[in-house]
Amino acid sequence: MALADLSPSYANTQLHLHSSQLSFLSTHLSFHRRHSLRPLPRTRNARISCSVTSNEAPVAVQAQDQKIKPECYGVFCTTYDLKAEEETKSWKKLINIAVSGAAGMISNHLLFKLAAGEVFGPDQPIAFKLLGSERSFKALEGVAMELEDSLFPLLREVSIGIDPYEVFQDVEWALLIGAKPRGPGMERADLLDINGQIFAEQGKALNAVASRNVKVMVVGNPCNTNALICMKNAPNIPAKNFHALTRLDENRAKCQLALKAGVFYDKVSNVTIWGNHSTTQVPDFLNARINGLPVKEVIKDIKWLEEEFTEKVQKRGGVLIQKWGRSSAASTAVSIVDAMKSLVTPTPEGDWFSSGVYTTGNPYGIAEGIVFSMPCRSKGDGDYELVKDVIFDEYLLKRITKTEAELLAEKRCVAHLTGEGIAFCDLPEDTMLPGEM
Numbered sequence: 275m276a277l278a279d280l281s282p283s284y285a286n287t288q289l290h291l292h293s294s295q296l297s298f299l300s301t302h303l304s305f306h307r308r309h310s311l312r313p314l315p316r317t318r319n320a321r322i323s324c325s326v327t328s329n330e331a332p333v334a335v336q337a338q339d340q341k342i343k344p345e346c347y348g349v350f351c352t353t354y355d356l357k358a359e360e361e362t363k364s365w366k367k368l369i370n371i372a373v374s375g376a377a378g379m380i381s382n383h384l385l386f387k388l389a390a391g392e393v394f395g396p397d398q399p400i401a402f403k404l405l406g407s408e409r410s411f412k413a414l415e416g417v418a419m420e421l422e423d424s425l426f427p428l429l430r431e432v433s434i435g436i437d438p439y440e441v442f443q444d445v446e447w448a449l450l451i452g453a454k455p456r457g458p459g460m461e462r463a464d465l466l467d468i469n470g471q472i473f474a475e476q477g478k479a480l481n482a483v484a485s486r487n488v489k490v491m492v493v494g495n496p497c498n499t500n501a502l503i504c505m506k507n508a509p510n511i512p513a514k515n516f517h518a519l520t521r522l523d524e525n526r527a528k529c530q531l532a533l534k535a536g537v538f539y540d541k542v543s544n545v546t547i548w549g550n551h552s553t554t555q556v557p558d559f560l561n562a563r564i565n566g567l568p569v570k571e572v573i574k575d576i577k578w579l580e581e582e583f584t585e586k587v588q589k590r591g592g593v594l595i596q597k598w599g600r601s602s603a604a605s606t607a608v609s610i611v612d613a614m615k616s617l618v619t620p621t622p623e624g625d626w627f628s629s630g631v632y633t634t635g636n637p638y639g640i641a642e643g644i645v646f647s648m649p650c651r652s653k654g655d656g657d658y659e660l661v662k663d664v665i666f667d668e669y670l671l672k673r674i675t676k677t678e679a680e681l682l683a684e685k686r687c688v689a690h691l692t693g694e695g696i697a698f699c700d701l702p703e704d705t706m707l708p709g710e711m
């Protein structure tokens with residue numbers, strides 16, 4: 275499987291091991307022709323590929339190939355039997371997953387869960403296309419090395435790069451985690467602009483080279499508006515395929531409700547997070563259930579629900595940062611796995627999950643044209659439908675209006691990146707990410 279444009283001088287350094295063996299190719303990063311990327315230092319092992327070719331008979335390693343072994347990463351330089359001949363025949367077609375911010379903490383948890391088959395199951399081989407930056411490139415190599423050392427039978431290919439137009443080639447999933455955190459003294463408008471530019475570029479790249487049905491999960495904050503920007507820059511990909519991660523908030527809400535009710539969290543269902551992944555998000559206790567009963571029939575303390583519970587979920591990210599000294603990583607990775615699984619497995623009867631999705635055509639009267647967390651159900655085909663049978667009361671509607679106003683303000687702030695005119699930033703004062711206190 276071609277992963278890169280090989281420059282002629284490097285093309286013949288490819289070592290290819292046939293059937294039940296791994297192939298490794300090492301080449302330099304090709305500087306991209308579409309965009310004026312700064313030239314990069316030539317890096318050994320800048321591009322890695324490991325793959326199993328299932329249709330050909332095993333071929334011994336040639337002495338001539340062994341000469342280039344010093345170029346290899348550990349296990350990819352050796353031959354070992356993955357017993358892949360039989361297995362590969364019954365396995366599904368390779369799935370290509372791109373991950374941006376791949377050298378970061380969230381990815382460090384996520385990649386190993388995906389490679390272990392947690393989302394797609396034990397018969398689904400996968401390929402990782404890892405996107406990093408020039409600065410993180412060494413760390414990216416470290417990630418690839420750890421993936422090698424883990425000997426995941428399902429992990430068939432790993433490639434790394436810094437050019438989204440190369441990394442996103444043919445991907446069926448794009449997990450966009452990388453984003454700049456808000457620095458000291460940085461205005462929110464600046465954060466929206468800096469990250470927005472990254473997501474505009476990645477949207478363009480997805481539009482140009484990804485699978486036409488790629489599913490895009492935006493995690494980098496502010497994730498709702500980043501998802502909107504990405505989507506608007508990828509007009510050839512269905513708007514429905516873009517998600518902003520609010521599953522972590524849903525999981526947090528379930529945990530708090532379970533704690534208060536004194537039940538294990540698997541008894542809590544039908545939890546919706548409405549709106550923005552920010553401190554204005556609305557964890558919905560009106561429609562949520564505990565042991566199949568409306569939450570309010572189990573937790574009678576309405577003041578707790580309206581004040582403590584809501585605020586705890588909204589600000590959980592910030593409390594975690596205070597404890598850890600950094601943003602949540604493992605639980606975010608778990609929630610990405612949950613969010614992906616929710617799209618590739620049928621939603622249990624009567625339940626739903628939350629995801630930040632495009633509002634156009636929504637049945638709740640929420641403003642069109644923004645990415646807003648809402649309740650979804652899936653048949654397990656990667657697609658989703660919005661849940662219709664939810665109820666609203668005055669409290670819920672008031673809160674939803676507030677988070678909606680925040681997202682509309684964020685949208686106005688990035689109009690220059692969505693092709694909707696001149697940006698005008700009038701962000702509400704309390705606009706904050708969950709991690710900002």
Ligand code: LMR
Nearest residue numbers: 591601602707708709710
């Ligand atoms: C989280 O919810 O844990 C993060 O989004 C927090 C943050 O602001 O980075």
